[in-house]
Amino acid sequence: MEQLPTAALPTGGPARIADVAARAGVGVATVSRVLNGRVGVRPSTRDRVVEAIEELNYRPSSLARSLSLQRTLVVAALLPWFTNPSAVQRVRGIVDGLSASDYDLMVFDIESEDRQRRAFELFDRGDRADGLLVVSTLPPEREVERLQAAGIPCVLIDAVHPRFPSIAVDDVAGGEMATRHLVNLGHRRVALIGDPPPEFRFDWSRDRTRGYERALAAAGIEVREDYVREGTRLPHVARAIATELLSLPKRPTAVFAASDTQAIGVLEAARTLGIAVPGELSVIGFDDIEVATYLGLTTVRQPLVESGRRGARLLLDALAGHTVSPLRELLPLELVVRRTTGPAPA
Amino acid sequence: MEQLPTAALPTGGPARIADVAARAGVGVATVSRVLNGRVGVRPSTRDRVVEAIEELNYRPSSLARSLSLQRTLVVAALLPWFTNPSAVQRVRGIVDGLSASDYDLMVFDIESEDRQRRAFELFDRGDRADGLLVVSTLPPEREVERLQAAGIPCVLIDAVHPRFPSIAVDDVAGGEMATRHLVNLGHRRVALIGDPPPEFRFDWSRDRTRGYERALAAAGIEVREDYVREGTRLPHVARAIATELLSLPKRPTAVFAASDTQAIGVLEAARTLGIAVPGELSVIGFDDIEVATYLGLTTVRQPLVESGRRGARLLLDALAGHTVSPLRELLPLELVVRRTTGPAPA
DNA sequence: CTCGTCGTTGGAACCGGTTCCAAACTTGGC
DNA sequence: GCCAAGTTTGGAACCGGTTCCAACGACGAG
Numbered sequence: 013m014e015q016l017p018t019a020a021l022p023t024g025g026p027a028r029i030a031d032v033a034a035r036a037g038v039g040v041a042t043v044s045r046v047l048n049g050r051v052g053v054r055p056s057t058r059d060r061v062v063e064a065i066e067e068l069n070y071r072p073s074s075l076a077r078s079l080s081l082q083r084t085l086v087v088a089a090l091l092p093w094f095t096n097p098s099a100v101q102r103v104r105g106i107v108d109g110l111s112a113s114d115y116d117l118m119v120f121d122i123e124s125e126d127r128q129r130r131a132f133e134l135f136d137r138g139d140r141a142d143g144l145l146v147v148s149t150l151p152p153e154r155e156v157e158r159l160q161a162a163g164i165p166c167v168l169i170d171a172v173h174p175r176f177p178s179i180a181v182d183d184v185a186g187g188e189m190a191t192r193h194l195v196n197l198g199h200r201r202v203a204l205i206g207d208p209p210p211e212f213r214f215d216w217s218r219d220r221t222r223g224y225e226r227a228l229a230a231a232g233i234e235v236r237e238d239y240v241r242e243g244t245r246l247p248h249v250a251r252a253i254a255t256e257l258l259s260l261p262k263r264p265t266a267v268f269a270a271s272d273t274q275a276i277g278v279l280e281a282a283r284t285l286g287i288a289v290p291g292e293l294s295v296i297g298f299d300d301i302e303v304a305t306y307l308g309l310t311t312v313r314q315p316l317v318e319s320g321r322r323g324a325r326l327l328l329d330a331l332a333g334h335t336v337s338p339l340r341e342l343l344p345l346e347l348v349v350r351r352t353t354g355p356a357p358a
Numbered sequence: 359m360e361q362l363p364t365a366a367l368p369t370g371g372p373a374r375i376a377d378v379a380a381r382a383g384v385g386v387a388t389v390s391r392v393l394n395g396r397v398g399v400r401p402s403t404r405d406r407v408v409e410a411i412e413e414l415n416y417r418p419s420s421l422a423r424s425l426s427l428q429r430t431l432v433v434a435a436l437l438p439w440f441t442n443p444s445a446v447q448r449v450r451g452i453v454d455g456l457s458a459s460d461y462d463l464m465v466f467d468i469e470s471e472d473r474q475r476r477a478f479e480l481f482d483r484g485d486r487a488d489g490l491l492v493v494s495t496l497p498p499e500r501e502v503e504r505l506q507a508a509g510i511p512c513v514l515i516d517a518v519h520p521r522f523p524s525i526a527v528d529d530v531a532g533g534e535m536a537t538r539h540l541v542n543l544g545h546r547r548v549a550l551i552g553d554p555p556p557e558f559r560f561d562w563s564r565d566r567t568r569g570y571e572r573a574l575a576a577a578g579i580e581v582r583e584d585y586v587r588e589g590t591r592l593p594h595v596a597r598a599i600a601t602e603l604l605s606l607p608k609r610p611t612a613v614f615a616a617s618d619t620q621a622i623g624v625l626e627a628a629r630t631l632g633i634a635v636p637g638e639l640s641v642i643g644f645d646d647i648e649v650a651t652y653l654g655l656t657t658v659r660q661p662l663v664e665s666g667r668r669g670a671r672l673l674l675d676a677l678a679g680h681t682v683s684p685l686r687e688l689l690p691l692e693l694v695v696r697r698t699t700g701p702a703p704a
Numbered sequence: 705c706t707c708g709t710c711g712t713t714g715g716a717a718c719c720g721g722t723t724c725c726a727a728a729c730t731t732g733g734c
Numbered sequence: 735g736c737c738a739a740g741t742t743t744g745g746a747a748c749c750g751g752t753t754c755c756a757a758c759g760a761c762g763a764g
Binding site (some may be wrong): 039040041045052053057076078079080082139 | 711712713714715716718719720721
Binding site (some may be wrong): 379384385386387388391396399400403422425426427428485661 | 741742743744745746748749750751
């Protein structure tokens, strides 16, 4: 018998490439070549290496590999999960858009400002991921600098920034579309529940409000201040606001909620107060999240899944070296009429 | 002016620790000490280093750091997102359970078998994450070996395996609880829609079915084969199955769906067929996902958020070096009666 | 038989951090 | 003013891969 290295795992931990090399009686460079399917390795040598790999149950450290290659083959999606149920749909699209590529997806929750900071600290140097998809949030300006300096491709979804390509919708048009639908049904007392101006998110709510105002103006209806409310997306917050709204002396006959989540709160408030929907009250949302179907909620659909898919594609393009100019791509909106809107009560 | 290293970023890329050291006129070891808040650095030196760090806008590479430390300060959650809406709730709990720790969470989607394989390839060596939370799925046996060999702490949530600690519920009891509720309401023709035996997931459906059978037996009701169906969780699949079920000559007066997602499909089928719920048909689900509230779905609640929180805590314990024996922790179930179940029609 | 060429191969530098260890520098007591 | 003890400090080895480049062997041609 010829001399073989004694211990299989001298270090006690998982085998390293050097262990494999020693076992196969070759150099580390050769093992690396075999691992990466390089040509120019004698078949007999290759066989010995493969055998050693299997005997040691070896798998290369992706960490060390990334460090050496300066590439991780990972794409990270940064998104606020919970404040935004539609984000899950978007991720579905991202997964789909990435599925044909070599890249793996990692999702990072940035619900709190603290976690947002940590997320960018992990990713803005490009050593945890090769590219970033930032969903429904805006990177702080300091990070914008850093990302661009480090040359990390970054695509925004459901957010807009002049320095990055983005996938979004025309929120003004959407707000107008929703409101016009209500007006066309004969409603004159149309309320709005929007999001408060966000601190570090993209302010889509403001644009939807603008669309609301525009549609009312077009119909010659004055905007009543007490009909325009703001509150976070949390269901119970929207519910409380809706309860106030529906308890006004001259209560609205229709409510446009700037997101489906908030629309659900309105529906709950109406049921509690014994107000019939759509008989006495019409409700329209925005987004068309999955629940909307089950609830029969009328809403303005934005292509959530498609936004993720497009964003992923754009990022892959950028990663492939194609220069992607910071364009603002708008996806189409569509009115989906279900069972929560109807003619204004006489 | 004294001589300073000329180019700020000689490499063109982000600054490295050596650049900082050169700029501050110290060694890399000293910079490292400052970065990590070690004591034993002269204040004046520390100031020079801090200044250099700021001037170069330096941030250490977390990748290189991980490689050197053999620690990532990252915990990975592996879960099938979309086949399982309850997973989102669980992640919410995980985030909460981790929030007080130094660990960051990364979520990895393993919807397809292919992605499951890739996930474990990325993580089973422990160089991408220090610990794993495996949700609603089972690691392949080969990976079990590898994980244990590499000493990577791993906690299962909504799945059970003899070699790992796990957080789960008593599915038999749950199935029994749901079915007994229907029986107590006077139903004798109780159908079941379950999951097909999964290939690489944990088979909770089988246990819930067993509970169903047990409850019927206790009431002296025979299990009718044509009342027991199987289909994936996709809403339209459950819907198709329910449509068949409700078109039987002697159709059931109650359906126990092994998950809320499937229960939703049943509700849709009933509405399409014009069957009143709960007047003519009672429906009970399992899980109590968020939608269940909005739909008024009667269901068996399992503590989804809590499962994530407990799993995270257990994992943190393991990461802190406490030995966590492979215990099977069961969380309590609770019957939540809403508006989709009622007395059996006369 | 010798030389040049090509196919294989291994050593060593590198990716960007951490840390051991020894050397250099302070400081205090005499 | 000198020496021992303690404080700061930097060089170099290490984490585990990839890859450049030089060296080695086999082979065919002259």
